[in-house]
Amino acid sequence: MGFQKPSHTFTKIHRKGLRTKSLHILFALSFTVLINTFGFAQELPKKSTNIPAQKIKDSTKVSVDSILNQPLNTKEIDSIKQDSIKKDEFLEDIVKYTAKDYVSINQRKQKIYLYNQAKVTYQDMEITAGVIEIDYNTNTVYAGRLKDSTGYSQRPVFTQGSNVIEPDSIIFNTDTKKALVYNSRTEQQGFYVKSPVTKKENDSVYFMKNGKFTTSENEEDPEYQFITSKMKLVPNKKVIVGPTIMEIYGVPTPIGLPFAFFPMTKKQTSGIIFPSFGEDTGNDRGYFLQNGGYYFAISDYVDLAVLGDYYTNGSYGLRIESNYAKRYGFRGNVSFRYENLLNSERGFPDFAQNTIYNIRWSHSQDPKANPNSRFSASVNLGSSQFFQQSINQVNQANFLNNTLASSVSYSKTFQGEPQINLNLTATHSQNTNTQAINLTLPTLQASMTRVFPFAPKNGAKKGAIQNINFQVNTRGEYRISTTDSLFGKSEMFDDALAGMQHSIPVTTNFKVFNHFSVSASANLQETWTLNTIRRFYDQVNDEVVTIDQSGFDRFFTYNASASVGTTLYGLFNFEKEGKDPKIQAIRHVIRPSLSYSITPAFDQYYETFEIIDADGTTSEEYTRFENSIFGRPSDRFASNIGIGIGNNIEAKVRPKDSTSTESKKIFLLNNLNLATSYNVAADSLNWSPLNINGGTQILNKKMNINFGMSLNPYALDSNNNIVNTFNINNGGSLFRLTSANLNISYSLSNDSFSGREDQEDDIDQEQAALANGRVDGLFGKTEDFADRRLSDDDKDKKREDDNSEFYNYKIPWNLRLAYAVNYTNTRRQDQISSQSLMFSGDIELSPRWSVGVSSGYDFLNNGFTFTQLRFERDLLSWRMNFTWVPIGDRTSWNFFIGIKSSLLKDLKYDQRRQPDLRLGN
Known part of the structure; x- marks a missing residue:
């Protein structure tokens, strides 16, 4: 190892003589002197002779406040040295x-x-x-x-x-x-x-x-x-x-975090929406990013959010949402969702691809905007399997609903005498099970208000003549019936029907014997259609051939009817002198009615053709209006007598509160209706079945009971076909029960027994309502991960016992029950066609800990229906919830914990297991 010499590590500084250039110094000094001599500030005035300041003694006496210090002698400054700009004082306002x-x-x-x-x-x-x-x-x-x-x-x-x-x-x-x-x-x-x-x-x-x-x-x-x-x-x-x-x-x-930025503006601002992270193990889609995108604050009246999802196996989704509003004008929102779903990986035997979409539009107009016209929209259409297969929300209340419906309408009123009402409506109805779609694009309705040609100019109308009135109604439709696979294609218009119907009802009403109300009416009706048929027998192919024809055609019909009715009152008083029974009186209201209607036979619109076969020649009758959008004219003369009875039973009971002076009225039967009819012109089976329906509310209006049944007076033969023989004459009872139904719903909570009104359930079911789903929680709570907004609503729900130092023995809870049973015996089936019990409830085990369950039992199939378990913990500034579907083909769970505040809503942890959608396919 060698050592480096110090001379190698330090820089050598050589001595060098410093020389001064006198010429440069002299030039710099002279330049500075010239600048100081001839340079002036912009604010100074032109050169002038200095005027010495003079001291002027002011004779005015000024009183000095004791709070302020005594004025000091100040030396005046030459005006040349004073700034021409006046400086602001220290205080600009009063302290x-x-x-x-x-x-x-x-x-x-x-x-x-x-x-x-x-x-x-x-x-x-x-x-x-x-x-x-x-x-x-x-x-x-x-x-x-x-x-x-x-x-x-x-x-x-x-x-x-x-x-x-x-x-x-x-x-x-x-x-x-x-x-x-x-x-x-x-x-x-x-x-x-x-x-x-x-x-x-x-x-x-x-x-x-x-x-x-x-x-x-x-x-x-x-x-x-x-x-x-x-x-x-x-x-x-x-x-x-x-x-x-x-x-x-x-x-x-x-x-x-190394740094963070929190926008605090009260105005809408555009910005990035951070996605959620996770893994979809239920359908082998891999890891995902969900609900990430950008928010556009377009203006104070409209905004736009563009969000997307991506899965590592190639699945992706797109969501576009916009809210708009104008004060005293209108408000609404538009949502479009598109998902391209891949199950498993390409090349594997369980690989599947599916494309689904959903469009929602809600629009409402402020009544103050225009009193003579109104536009509204409620649209929910898309793929029939969207709510069953969507991976971005838990649609408990939506995927169990098998109907999607939409309506867009515009109405206009033309003031005058008479007044004209115009309504234009486009409707959509979709069955998600059968994937059948019915559209009306559009339906046009126009009507004129009633005109009384014989009414007096002054005073009330009296008698049958003065009460005669008529109006003109027009209805036109363009109806499309298609399927989910053909929706949006040209083939969906192949079987479209179009037509228009005009009617002029003429009515009148009057009193008879001061107690009977009589009404009579006649209806003139003309139907226009663009769809007719032609039918004939083809001898070569030995078959009946039906050919659809397009072109204008029409038919005219009319009918008449009259009815009379009255009201009967019965009072049963239980009050006696010296006694104060709990039930003081019962009142029974009966509303009987008798009606008659007549409808002619319009045989002129029917044609016949001959069928030649081995048995000979037979004739068949048909009408070319069989495919008319408003039905075909009747070929049978009908003369019916109708009988109806309406009942209402209520009781007057003694109030529980001894200080109350008024009795309490309760309904024993809200309604009990019986109706049947007799066809005078029929050659057999003149009596129609007796229909009975009714309903009531009991247990302080917490339980609703509705029932109905149909009773047929005619008997059945050995092949269970109805015959023209009364059932009582065939060895049976007076009537034969053919069908019956019973619906019971019960809602109660801890407030039901405290004398206070039940508070509304804290269930966010906005998404369920927009999708035509149930909003009572019997199908579970709906969770939309893309639209999750956890607001801090607890401060508005503080109970009176929260500030008490003692234990709160009142545990908030609620329970909802729904029981439905249907009975069928039309052809001696004698069976319960359906019977189920649904229930949903929540209970707060502590002021901030609650559990809930939604489920049901099918007694016919002996099995539990869709079941959801819920656990929620309010962590003050945080909220944690866990939902679990333990049984069925929708087995899944979801865990969420996050901050309630919208400022920090991106600080959350969301983990869930999607249901295996392949089990439901």
Whole structure:
């Protein structure tokens, strides 16, 4: 090993003589002298002769306030040296200050001391504190706490505009508007910030050192907070922080960020939406990024969000949403979802690809916008399997619903006498099981208000003649029936039907014997159609051939009807002298009615053709209007007599409250209706089945009961076909029960037994309602991961017992039950066609811990229906929930924990297992 010489490591400095160039120095000095001699400031006036200042003694006496110091002798400055621009005074406004105990002024130190509940106001700035010191010599204000035997109190509160800071002490300069704040506490849109030292740079910028911020309302002991070395706060605009770590109850966590930016603006701003991370193990799609994209704040009236999903196996999804609103005009939202789903990997035997989409549009118009016209829309259409196969939401209430429906309508009223109403509607109905789609594009309806040609000019209308009225109605439709696979293609229009129907109903009503109401009507109706048929027998192929024809055709029909009805009241009084029974009276209201209708036979629209076969020649009858969109004319004369009876039974009971003076009315039967008819013109089976339906509410209107049945008076033969023989004459009863149904729903909670009204359930079912699903929770709660918004609603739900030091023995709970059974005996089946019980309930085991379940049991198939278990924990500023579907082909689970505040909603953990959709295919 060799050592390097020191001479090798240091730079050699050689001596060199320094020489001075005198010519250069002389030139620089002369240039400087010339500049000082001939250079003038822009503000100075032109060269003039100096005028010596003269001392002028002012004879006016000025009284000096005792608060101010005595004026000092000042030396006047030459006017040439004075700036022509006048400087602003120190105070631009009046300083107001008050204190409860005393206000002390020290003229020697030029300070003002305020003690106990001190307050200083200057322009838009206000300071309240226990102690305030004003130094009007240095233009500073000091505010601090008040110290007593118990500690510190009356912490300063610094308010400037809409910004509020609560420090331990503050030093504020009224001239520069700068301040030093110690141990400050401020709140910005639910964002609580604490800092040991804060520098207020100006009216809108704060710099903080070693700050802490959180969304917890418990400032003294927050359940979580973020600690940062430096922070910049621009109120109502933004917060920028440096290196940051997260603490949970004072314990540091490895969660940290090198920097962060939090927009605080109250206006809509565009920005990036961070995606969620996870893995889909249920369908072998691999890892994914979901709901990432960009939000466009287009204007105050409309916005746009573009989100996407991507899976490592190639699956992807796209979602576009827009909300729009105009005050006193309209509001609505549009959503489009598209998903290209790949199960497993390409090349594997279980690989499958499916493309689904869904379009939603909701639009409502403010009634104040235009009283004579209205536009509304409620659209929900797309792939029939969208809610069953979508991977971006848990559609408990949606995928169990097998119907999608849409409606877009525009109505216009033309004022006048008579008034004309115009309505244009496009509808859509889709069965997700059969994938059948029915569209009307569009339906046109026009009507004229009723006209009374014989009504008197003044006074009420009396009698049958004066009450005669008529109106004109027109309805046109273009109807399409197609399937999910043909929707959007040209083939969907192949079987479209179009037509128009005009009707003129003429009615009148009058009283008979002062107790009977009589109404009579006649209806004239003409139908136009563009779809007819021609039918004939092909002898060569020995078959009946039907040919669809396109072209205009029409048929005219009419009918007449009349009805008479009255109302009977029966009162059963149980009150007796000296007795006060619980049931004081029962009232029975009966509304009988008798009607008659006649419909002629329109044989002129029917044709016959001959069929020649081995058995001979036979004739077949048909009408060319069989494919008419509004049906075909009747070829049978009908003369029906209808009988109907409506019943209503209610009771008057003694109130439970002894101080109440009025009795309570309860319904025993809300309605009980019986209806049948007799066809005089029929040659057999003149009586129609007797239909009975009714409903009531019991248990303080918590239980709804609805029932119905159909009774047929005719018997069946040995082949279970109905014959023209009364069932009682065939050895049976008077009526034969052919069908029956019973529906019972029951809703109760812990408030049901406390005498208070039940509070509405806290169930966010907006997505279920938009998708035509159930909103009562019997199918479970719907969770949309893309639209999840966890709002802090708990502060609006504080119960009276929360602040009690004693144990709260009231456990909030709710329960919803629904029982349905259907009976069928049309052809001696004598069987229960369906019978099920559904239930859903939630219970709060503690003020912030709740569990719930939604399930049901099918008694016909002896199995449980869709079941969902729910567990939720309110962690104050956080929320945690877990949903689990344990059985069935939709077995899945979802776990979520995240911050409620919208400012930090991206701080969350979401893990779930998607259902294996291959099991349901």
